Amino acid sequence: MSSLAAGGEVNPLIPHTAEIIAGLIAFSLLYFVLRKKVTPMFEKAFAARTEAIQGGIEKAEKAQREAEAALQMYTKQLADARGEAQTIREEARTQGAAILDEMRAKAQEEASRITASAQAAIEAERQQAITSLRNEVGALATELASKIVGEALDDQVRQSRIVDRFLEDLEKSKK
Amino acid sequence: MRLIHAATGEGFNPPSAKDFELPPFIEGVDWATKPILLAFLSVIFISVFFIAASRKAAVVPSKLQFAGEGVYNFVREGLGREIIGHDFLKFVPYLFTLFTFILVNNFFGIIPFLQFPTMSRVSFPYVLAAITFFIFHYVGIKKQGIVKYLREIMFMPGVPKPVYILLTPIEIATYFLVRPLTLSLRLFANMFAGHLLLLVFFLGGEHLLNGVLGLKLVSPFAFVIGIGLTFFEFMVQVLQAYIFTLLTALYIAGALADEH
Numbered sequence: 001m002s003s004l005a006a007g008g009e010v011n012p013l014i015p016h017t018a019e020i021i022a023g024l025i026a027f028s029l030l031y032f033v034l035r036k037k038v039t040p041m042f043e044k045a046f047a048a049r050t051e052a053i054q055g056g057i058e059k060a061e062k063a064q065r066e067a068e069a070a071l072q073m074y075t076k077q078l079a080d081a082r083g084e085a086q087t088i089r090e091e092a093r094t095q096g097a098a099i100l101d102e103m104r105a106k107a108q109e110e111a112s113r114i115t116a117s118a119q120a121a122i123e124a125e126r127q128q129a130i131t132s133l134r135n136e137v138g139a140l141a142t143e144l145a146s147k148i149v150g151e152a153l154d155d156q157v158r159q160s161r162i163v164d165r166f167l168e169d170l171e172k173s174k175k
Numbered sequence: 176m177r178l179i180h181a182a183t184g185e186g187f188n189p190p191s192a193k194d195f196e197l198p199p200f201i202e203g204v205d206w207a208t209k210p211i212l213l214a215f216l217s218v219i220f221i222s223v224f225f226i227a228a229s230r231k232a233a234v235v236p237s238k239l240q241f242a243g244e245g246v247y248n249f250v251r252e253g254l255g256r257e258i259i260g261h262d263f264l265k266f267v268p269y270l271f272t273l274f275t276f277i278l279v280n281n282f283f284g285i286i287p288f289l290q291f292p293t294m295s296r297v298s299f300p301y302v303l304a305a306i307t308f309f310i311f312h313y314v315g316i317k318k319q320g321i322v323k324y325l326r327e328i329m330f331m332p333g334v335p336k337p338v339y340i341l342l343t344p345i346e347i348a349t350y351f352l353v354r355p356l357t358l359s360l361r362l363f364a365n366m367f368a369g370h371l372l373l374l375v376f377f378l379g380g381e382h383l384l385n386g387v388l389g390l391k392l393v394s395p396f397a398f399v400i401g402i403g404l405t406f407f408e409f410m411v412q413v414l415q416a417y418i419f420t421l422l423t424a425l426y427i428a429g430a431l432a433d434e435h
Contacts, residue, residue, distance in 0.1 A: 011192070
């Protein structure tokens with residue numbers, strides 16, 4: 001304004017007090033607004049972005065580690081289960097073999113027992129048959145002989161002696 | 176004054192420094208002038224834009240936030256990290272304010288209806304250069320102590336002693352006079368000259384239009400050149416805002432460095 005008042009020539013390098021004060025106020029005002037409201041928010045956004053990217057990477061790494069651990073665990077469990085199955089199968093096989101042996105032995109025993117009793121029965125029956133046969137044959141022979149000889153062989157002792165002799169002869173002739 | 180001349184077809188009054196001395200728009204209130212109004216308008220405009228852009232601070236930015244971040248990141252990375260380096264973050268708000276304030280006030284030179292670059296009033300560049308001046312000296316003194324800081328300015332290490340006779344006055348002048356003066360005058364002169372150039376072509380074109388037929392025919396060329404110069408001005412405005420902020424960052428970096 002002083003330059004205007006001076007008329008003709010103005011010097012553009014001479015500052016105005018009002019403008020200096022206004023410039024200071026305007027600039028300071030802008031600085032405080034940007035300092036308080038704007039730059040912290042932009043920095044916050046940048047930090048959040050960096051964190052989001054880094055967090056994502058870390059999360060992925062963690063997930064991978066977990067997956068690997070799980071895979072290892074499952075592989076181990078599978079191997080364990082296989083081993084267990086193997087031992088169980090082995091055990092079953094030996095047990096089966098033992099049972100089979102036992103059964104076989106039992107069956108053998110049973111069979112021999114049955115055979116023995118059958119043989120005993122057969123023997124007894126044979127003896128019985130022999131006895132009854134001997135009696136019958138004796139009687140028949142005696143009767144036959146008495147008929148043939150015409151001689152009564154009443155005497156019991158003599159009779160049996162004769163039968164025995166006859167049978168002995170019969171057996172001898174068989175041989 | 177000049178409008179009257181142009182309208183009445185009197186002799187052409189070429190634009191001069193007087194065209195920058197705008198009278199207050201409220202009679203008798205000295206501070207109610209266009210440049211001051213524009214300075215505060217820029218504060219409102221920049222604040223509103225960047226608060227709106229940064230309010231959400233979203234990880235996935237909206238278009239507005241992206242645009243705001245672009246400007247902020249340009250200053251933060253290109254001028255802060257790149258030049259100041261270590262511990263640059265605390266200077267970023269100042270550099271950011273400086274850059275946006277100068278840029279928008281420069282833009283006012285070509286924004287229709289406003290059409291006056293605030294920085295063509297030398298008071299504003301003086302203020303900004305003075306703030307930068309105090310900041311970089313303060314930072315240097317705080318970092319190195321006043322004795323060491325002044326000694327390194329006055330007696331640059333690694334120089335033969337007799338050279339100090341020449342070098343010391345130059346260094347003192349550089350740090351305490353040349354730097355703030357060139358910083359403010361570069362910005363002021365660019366804006367002042369640019370605006371004057373536009374005035375010459377547009378007011379000249381207007382004056383030619385009111386002349387005789389031959390002059391009327393020449394008039395469009397003046398306007399075409401004026402429009403071309405407007406684009407040129409846009410470039411200069413961005414460049415000057417960048418240079419002012421860049422030099423501020425360089426001075427701060429210099430004051431922070433151990434060796435000059």
